[in-house]
Amino acid sequence: MDDRLTTAVEQLNEDKVLKLVKQRLQAGKDPAYLQEQIRLGMIKVGILYEKGEYFIADLIMAGEICKNALKLILFKPENQQTSKKGKVLLGTVQGDLHDIGKNIFASMIEADGFEVIDLGIDVPPEAFVDNAVELKPQILAMSGVLTLAVESMKKTVDAIARAGLRNHVWILVGGNPVNRDSFKYIRADAFTNYADEGVAICNNWIGIKI
Ligand code: B12
CATH class of the missing domain: 3.40.50.280 (Cobalamin-binding domain)
Structure with missing residues (x-):
């Protein structure tokens, strides 16, 4: 499995995270799969924090990277239908x-x-x-x-x-x-x-x- 995206999140390498997300979206990868890879990276960040290798500033950084990556992945509905399901x-x-x-x-x-x-x-x-x-x-x-x-x-x-x-x-x-x-x-x-x-x-x- 190619886990470069998960590793880039774990290493707090924002440039690489955003580059990999863009590349993979362009290559037609499933956004849900990319989201899951990011989530796994965040879990690894949490483990490094628990071990004392990362600090609160690193959690904040991870949060920002994750939000910026998700901005590329998450989307609004194209047809803003007026009647909603619920x-x-x-x-x-x-x-x-x-x-x-x-x-x-x-x-x-x-x-x-x-x-x-x-x-x-x-x-x-x-x-x-x-x-x-x-x-x-x-x-x-x-x-x-x-x-x-x-x-x-x-x-x-x-x-x-x-x-x-x-x-x-x-x-x-x-x-x-x-x-x-x-x-x-x-x-x-x-x-x-x-x-x-x-x-x-x-x-x-x-x-x-x-
Ligand atoms: C980023 C982060 C932060 C950022 C959050 C930024 C933000 N805007 O959210 C900041 C820096 C603020 C932060 C602060 C703290 N954090 Co923090 N944080 C994290 C980290 C690394 C990632 C969390 C995350 O966003 N994951 C990615 C998302 C996508 O995953 P998710 O939240 O699980 O969501 C998915 C599912 O759960 C589900 N889901 C979630 N909600 C819902 C709701 C519904 C309705 C549905 C259907 C689905 C659903 O869908 C999502 C997608 O699949 C985690 C590590 C980890 N293992 O989670 C620690 C972690 C959660 N934090 C932790 C701690 C200790 C703290 C602090 C106490 C640190 C401190 N000493 O100050 C503070 C607490 C502040 C507070 N009162 O909330 C601990 C929690 C320990 C515990 N068991 O309680 C963790 C687990 C790190 C660790 N291993 O020690 N943190």
Whole structure:
């Protein structure tokens, strides 16, 4: 396998990352495949940070490189259809400032024809609730990368239930700390570690409706 793109991300070599992405897009490579190679590079950056070989400045640098590379890969829908499939309320949960994965999911689901209301990062449960009451989305999607995100996701689901909305909105959670066990604890309706799978789940729900 050619993992030069993953290695360039790991080495924080922005020029090389952007050059390889452009070259591969021109050669007709699948953007999803390129995205995955970048994600693997980011995981390696995280490992070097854990080992003490990279520092916080390197994480910031990695984030910038990743965002710039994704600008080349992610796209907006060509035909801005006026009637949308459904409304997705999205945010990175309280305490977590990571937004790259969230932005990938936002871009993919928007391109698939959904309306996305992105509340940004570090979103407290009350903000999810207030916006859900006002905007009546069919889907509430939460992103988190830190371990502490699991607790924030649970608090958000609890707050949605207290507001009487639990049976009126599908809840999807995504990001690295989400797995079968944490999903059960959070009590969402579905979880995934992949943005494209998240899009498929939302399409399925819209077919069922609440
Ligand atoms: C870049 C980065 C940063 C950047 C983030 C920039 C940004 N704008 O997002 C900055 C510098 C801000 C940062 C800060 C910190 N970070 Co940081 N960071 C990373 C790094 C290297 C990459 C994360 C990333 O963007 N990955 C690429 C994206 C594409 O992957 P992803 O987020 O997993 O998203 C994919 C899927 O999960 C999924 N997905 C994600 N969300 C959603 C949502 C839905 C609905 C769906 C369907 C799918 C989905 O789709 C995406 C595409 O497939 C990771 C390493 C790693 N292993 O992840 C550490 C990492 C997450 N950070 C870590 C830490 C410790 C920190 C800090 C605490 C460091 C510090 N001492 O200050 C702070 C915390 C700040 C905070 N409160 O959030 C730890 C987390 C440890 C833990 N388990 O909690 C990691 C794992 C590094 C490590 N190995 O130690 N970080």
